Amino acid sequence: MTLSVENLSKKFPANDFYSLQDVELTVKKGEIVGLIGKNGAGKSTFLKLIAKALRPTTGKIEYNGVDINKKENVLEDFGIMIETVFYPELTVLENMVFYLELHDKNEYRDNIQKTLELVGLWQARKRKPGDFSFGMKQRMALALALVTEPEFLLLDEPFVGLDPIGVGNLIGILKKWSKTREISMMISSHQLGELEELCNRYVYIENGRLKESIAHQTNNVLLIHLTKETKTLSFLESPEVKLLPGNILELTAKDSIDLNRIFAELGEKNLIKAIEVKENKLKDYFKN
Numbered sequence: 001m002t003l004s005v006e007n008l009s010k011k012f013p014a015n016d017f018y019s020l021q022d023v024e025l026t027v028k029k030g031e032i033v034g035l036i037g038k039n040g041a042g043k044s045t046f047l048k049l050i051a052k053a054l055r056p057t058t059g060k061i062e063y064n065g066v067d068i069n070k071k072e073n074v075l076e077d078f079g080i081m082i083e084t085v086f087y088p089e090l091t092v093l094e095n096m097v098f099y100l101e102l103h104d105k106n107e108y109r110d111n112i113q114k115t116l117e118l119v120g121l122w123q124a125r126k127r128k129p130g131d132f133s134f135g136m137k138q139r140m141a142l143a144l145a146l147v148t149e150p151e152f153l154l155l156d157e158p159f160v161g162l163d164p165i166g167v168g169n170l171i172g173i174l175k176k177w178s179k180t181r182e183i184s185m186m187i188s189s190h191q192l193g194e195l196e197e198l199c200n201r202y203v204y205i206e207n208g209r210l211k212e213s214i215a216h217q218t219n220n221v222l223l224i225h226l227t228k229e230t231k232t233l234s235f236l237e238s239p240e241v242k243l244l245p246g247n248i249l250e251l252t253a254k255d256s257i258d259l260n261r262i263f264a265e266l267g268e269k270n271l272i273k274a275i276e277v278k279e280n281k282l283k284d285y286f287k288n
């Protein structure tokens with residue numbers, strides 16, 4: 001099961017520029033791809049094209065080898081949270097029931113309570129989302145996207161409006177789903193820390209173009225600031241070690257590296273000034 005995007009472009013008639021241009025991407029089963037980029041970069045446009053909420057100007061999107069714009073019901077197993085799609089005059093519970101009826105998925109009725117509990121709306125199940133706060137509306141949309149335990153999730157800014165406990169619960173369930181049920185996900189977010197907990201890789205979109213594909217950094221990287229310049233350390237040749245400008249040693253903490261030996265040598269020579277853990281700095285992609 002894969003999603004494959006070929007040469008995808010979208011230009012809105014009102015604009016003289018492309019909101020998305022020549023994007024190529026493949027998402028495999030169980031993969032979680034984070035979509036990052038500045039405001040207006042084209043992330044939502046991309047997700048809407050995949051969700052069939054927009055039609056491409058050019059290009060093709062295939063799911064399991066089927067062109068989604070040439071056949072009906074290809075997205076049946078997708079859970080989509082892009083724009084708020086509930087009925088403000090129905091209660092939360094009625095919205096959930098109606099959604100399942102509309103999609104002919106009544107077999108998931110038993111999931112309603114646990115899904116509403118997950119997003120923190122079970123207590124509010126008899127209220128109408130029309131009067132909800134922004135965050136609660138987001139959670140309603142999220143509950144609808146999750147209730148059918150879909151095979152593929154498209155989530156646009158799912159963490160916005162959730163409190164820290166809600167974010168933690170959501171990350172937990174999405175991680176579990178990707179592992180145990182191999183659900184694939186594309187998630188756009190400005191909350192880079194949350195994405196980093198979840199994603200296998202990221203794509204950085206800039207002015208409608210897929211600028212960079214970024215692998216998730218799985219190993220901890222340590223930066224050791226040295227007290228003085230040195231070129232005589234015995235471990236400088238190992239592939240996990242890099243000497244950076246400014247007398248900084250970068251160490252990738254893999255099993256293959258003998259940290260005890262390295263720290264013993266550095267300590268013996270009084271070379272350790274400070275140590276920091278280097279984060280996977282997704283935010284660096286936003287600097288240019």
Ligand SMILES: Nc1ncnc2c1ncn2[C@@H]1O[C@H](COP(=O)(O)OP(=O)(O)OP(=O)(O)O)[C@@H](O)[C@H]1O
Nearest residue numbers: 012014015019037038039040041042043044045046
């Ligand atoms: N319906 C539309 N009609 C005209 N232009 C649009 C439409 N939807 C989006 N755009 C334009 O397309 C570009 C990409 O917008 P998009 O919403 O995809 O960005 P985004 O990366 O999701 O931004 P944000 O991080 O702010 O949500 C923007 O210049 C936006 O103004």
